[in-house]
Amino acid sequence: MVKKCNVKYVSLIICECFAISVFLMLYWDQIYGMWSFSKTDENSSACKNSKKLVPSAMKPIPPILEPLANKELKPPGKASPEEELERIWNYIYQRQYHCTESKYLGGLTSGPYIGDGAYDLCVEKQFWPQGGDKAKCLVYSFGINNDFSFDDEMAKLGCEVHSFDPSMTLADNSVTNTGVIFHKIGISNEDNDSGFNGWKMRTLKTLIKELEHEDRHLNFLKVDTDKSDGTGFEDIVMQELLETGLYKCVRQFSFELHLPGPLTQPKHLERCRLFYRQMRALNDGGWRLYNTTDNVRYKASVIKDYTQRSNKKKIINEAGAVILWESSFVNFEVTGTCKEAMIR
Numbered sequence: 288m289v290k291k292c293n294v295k296y297v298s299l300i301i302c303e304c305f306a307i308s309v310f311l312m313l314y315w316d317q318i319y320g321m322w323s324f325s326k327t328d329e330n331s332s333a334c335k336n337s338k339k340l341v342p343s344a345m346k347p348i349p350p351i352l353e354p355l356a357n358k359e360l361k362p363p364g365k366a367s368p369e370e371e372l373e374r375i376w377n378y379i380y381q382r383q384y385h386c387t388e389s390k391y392l393g394g395l396t397s398g399p400y401i402g403d404g405a406y407d408l409c410v411e412k413q414f415w416p417q418g419g420d421k422a423k424c425l426v427y428s429f430g431i432n433n434d435f436s437f438d439d440e441m442a443k444l445g446c447e448v449h450s451f452d453p454s455m456t457l458a459d460n461s462v463t464n465t466g467v468i469f470h471k472i473g474i475s476n477e478d479n480d481s482g483f484n485g486w487k488m489r490t491l492k493t494l495i496k497e498l499e500h501e502d503r504h505l506n507f508l509k510v511d512t513d514k515s516d517g518t519g520f521e522d523i524v525m526q527e528l529l530e531t532g533l534y535k536c537v538r539q540f541s542f543e544l545h546l547p548g549p550l551t552q553p554k555h556l557e558r559c560r561l562f563y564r565q566m567r568a569l570n571d572g573g574w575r576l577y578n579t580t581d582n583v584r585y586k587a588s589v590i591k592d593y594t595q596r597s598n599k600k601k602i603i604n605e606a607g608a609v610i611l612w613e614s615s616f617v618n619f620e621v622t623g624t625c626k627e628a629m630i631r
Contacts, residue, residue, distance in 0.1 A: 345413055348619035351570050354381050364560050368550035368603055375546075375563045376599065379612055384575035386411060386617065393437025399588040404434045406509055406541040407578045407615050408441075414538050414617045415506070423447050425503050427494070429474045429520070430512035430543075431455060439465040441507065449498065453486035474512065476523045491527050492629065501626035505533075510542040517547035517609045522558065525565040534572045534618070535628035541615040543582065548602035548609065573620025582611035 354377035360370045386409040394405025409415065415424075424446040428438045431452040442448045442465040451470045459471035475488035482488035495501055512520040521542045528534040550556045566576070581595040590597075601608035622628060 346619075348573060349384055349575060351383060351575075352381075354378065363563055368556050368559075371556060371559050371563070372550055372599070372602065375559055378563060378566065379544075379576070379579050379614060382577060382579075383570070384577040384617060386414075386577045389578075392440035393434075395434060395436070399585050401584065401588075403582065403584055404432075404437055404511070406437055406511075406613065407580075408507065409539060409577060409615070409617050413619075416538075422503055424506040425449075425500060426507045426509070427451070427491075427505060428509045428511075429524070430510060431469075432513075435463055435465075435467055437509065438467045439463065442466050446506065451494075453484070453488070474510065474520050474524055476527065491524060491533060492531050495533075495625050501629075502624050503536075504621065505537045505625060506539065508537050508540045510540075511613075512543075513545070517545060517607075518558065519543060519545040521545070522561055522565065525562075525569065529565065529568050529572070530630070532628045532630040533625060534569060534574065535620070535622045536625040538618050538621055539615065540569075540574070540618070541578075541613070544610075544612040544614060546602065546610040546612075547607075549604045549606055550602055551604055569616060572618075574616040574618050576614060576616055578615040580613040582613055 356377050357374050360366050360374055363371070363374065366374065386407075388410045390408045390410055391405055392408055394402045424441075424444070426438070426441045426446045426448040428441075428448065429451045431438070431450050433455060435450065438448050438450045442463075448465075448467045449470060450467050451472050451474065453471055453473040455469075455471065457469055457471065459469070461469040463469065471487065472494070473483060473486045473488045474494075475482055475490060477488070478490060478493050479488045489497070495505075508524075510519070510521045510524050514520070521544060524542070528537065528540075544562060546559055546562065547555055550559055570576075583593055583595055583598070586597070587593045595610065598608055598610045602610055
């Protein structure tokens with residue numbers, strides 16, 4: 288009898304230990320679901336097709352692991368155009384956080400640019416605290432080009448949405464049927480009533496003050512702007528976020544990154560290096576990249592089997608070549624309102 292009891296007791300202990308181990312493995316994977324760090328398919332969204340898993344708790348900030356391929360490159364700012372491109376290429380496709388609950392909102396539904404203008408919203412409670420803020424969610428959307436589809440969807444979620452685009456003919460302070468407020472103003476690194484292209488331009492800090500949003504969080508910031516030289520204003524926005532401290536009050540940030548060639552030209556190579564420095568600095572501030580989608584929609588509609596890798600081959604030496612990425616970050620370290628975040 289003693290031997291049988293001991294066998295049963297030992298078996299029970301083994302089963303309990305196994306169950307606990309499985310639970311811990313599943314819990315760990317739920318928190319750090321990106322440990323494999325395999326490169327995502329460059330022609331797909333990292334979170335677009337993610338399924339809703341268990342409700343997310345307040346998750347600790349995941350560590351940043353340098354892509355293995357980048358460890359063999361020369362230091363940032365001192366490498367060749369080929370190596371600098373390889374560095375940002377490996378960075379942008381390595382998901383730093385696995386968003387388990389997301390919604391892809393907006394986007395054109397027809398034509399060669401179908402899907403253009405759509406962005407991913409991570410709706411985990413930690414990053415989308417519906418009802419958690421004293422005021423309703425606040426959204427700034429820069430670059431509309433007469434497509435309010437994303438902004439309208441955000442308004443339908445109950446958000447206060449402000450859309451900015453100085454190139455449109457729509458009257459300033461117009462309100463759409465979904466309640467989106469339109470501003471005929473562009474984003475810039477300086478305040479000017481007749482700035483770029485003669486447009487009214489403002490810094491992000493000034494807009495937050497003028498719209499009296501200093502005592503709010505900026506729940507979602509979207510920047511999808513274009514210049515005739517193949518670049519955009521996203522670098523200006525990221526630099527201001529870092530210099531003013533506003534990155535501390537932004538919960539989510541989505542933007543289209545414009546990387547034109549040839550990278551053998553110093554100004555284009557410096558832009559490539561700048562983007563890498565800025566995104567790593569945002570990482571240091573608690574931001575984690577969770578989604579990247581390739582914008583090759585037009586080229587793919589006219590050239591069979593066209594992918595972002597086609598651009599990668601050309602951008603080093605070919606004028607007019609450009610890489611477009613639509614990327615999204617979530618902020619693990621929101622510290623307060625925009626007024627509290629700003630460095631005076």
